[in-house]
Amino acid sequence: MRKKILLVSALCLAGPISAHAQKYTADCDSLNIMLMSMNDDLDINANWRSESSGSSKYKTVSVGDSSHSADPSFSISCPNFNANYDGKVLKIKADSYKGIIDHLYKQLNRGVDLYNYRWYTDPKLKTDFKVDKYSFDLDRLLLTDGYIKIPEGSSMGNDQSFIASTAAISYKINGGELKPLLLNKSVANYSSDFKASKTIDLYHKNPDIGRKGFGVERIFIDKENGVLEIYKQYVFPPK
Numbered sequence: 001m002r003k004k005i006l007l008v009s010a011l012c013l014a015g016p017i018s019a020h021a022q023k024y025t026a027d028c029d030s031l032n033i034m035l036m037s038m039n040d041d042l043d044i045n046a047n048w049r050s051e052s053s054g055s056s057k058y059k060t061v062s063v064g065d066s067s068h069s070a071d072p073s074f075s076i077s078c079p080n081f082n083a084n085y086d087g088k089v090l091k092i093k094a095d096s097y098k099g100i101i102d103h104l105y106k107q108l109n110r111g112v113d114l115y116n117y118r119w120y121t122d123p124k125l126k127t128d129f130k131v132d133k134y135s136f137d138l139d140r141l142l143l144t145d146g147y148i149k150i151p152e153g154s155s156m157g158n159d160q161s162f163i164a165s166t167a168a169i170s171y172k173i174n175g176g177e178l179k180p181l182l183l184n185k186s187v188a189n190y191s192s193d194f195k196a197s198k199t200i201d202l203y204h205k206n207p208d209i210g211r212k213g214f215g216v217e218r219i220f221i222d223k224e225n226g227v228l229e230i231y232k233q234y235v236f237p238p239k
Contacts, residue, residue: 021073021086024063028078032105033092034064035230037116037133041065041214042232044090046076046083088233094226101139111135111144112230114169114204117162117213132162136202136219138228141194143169143187156185167206170237173197178237198224205236 030049035042045064051057063074064085076083080095081103094100104110113135121128133146142149145160156163169182173193181190181202194200202219209215218234221227 021075021084022063022071023075023077024061026061026076026078028081031076031078031081031103033083033090033103034066034105035112036066037113037118037214038065039118042113042116042216044072044085044230046074046085088231090228090230092228096226097221097223097228099226100228104138110139111137111146112216112219113146115163115167115206115209115213115215117208132213134160134163136216138219138221141200141221142191143181150187152187152189152191154187156187160185164207167208168204168236170203172199172201174199175201178203178239198222203234203236 024046026046026048027050028048032047034045034047036045037043043065045062045066047060047062049058050061051059063072065072065087071087073086074083075085080099082093083103084091092100092103094103101110113133116131116133118129118131121130131146134150135144135146136142137144137149140149144150150156150160163185165185167182167185168180170178171181171190171193172178174197179188179190179193181188200219200221200223202221204215204217204219206213206215209217216230216232217236218229218231220229220231
């Protein structure tokens, strides 16, 4: 029985098992996992360089949501890195958490939008494009406005007026008690907890998701064992 339990635990850490997820052999050195907020959803993609057949030139292979296929799922295995995506949940396992960060595509930062709302001030002419968002920086482990840290121990001001007062972020450290990070538009002091932790479980809810805008509802990080899980949908835990 103990062997069966250990086997199940190992499979859970490796990522979601999907009978339909296509397995890819990627160039692990150039592999990037991309978390891209597009028009109406978070696109999760993987891309890497591939040498063209019979040529010294390279092409980029891209799989995931950006492929616009009926099944965007993928499963990628490298010597020290595994990524599995089933269209709703991304699970990554590496030899270290830094090994995960190194494979996340770096634009301005390595963050994932908890909430993102895009619109035109004039939708008919499609002019004056706007974006409201708040994000979690997966590298620095900070709540940001997508670019810079949102100050801890403060209430959100006019720059974050778009955030619903009922939006909330809570977290667990090392499987402990549930603590508030964002509540009633006030940000708690949390970063010292995150720096000292082995695991971080971040839960998010926003009533505007699905009505105007989209987002991510759970992020799980195991720094000690090199695990990252991102859930587009997840039931916010009770107090």
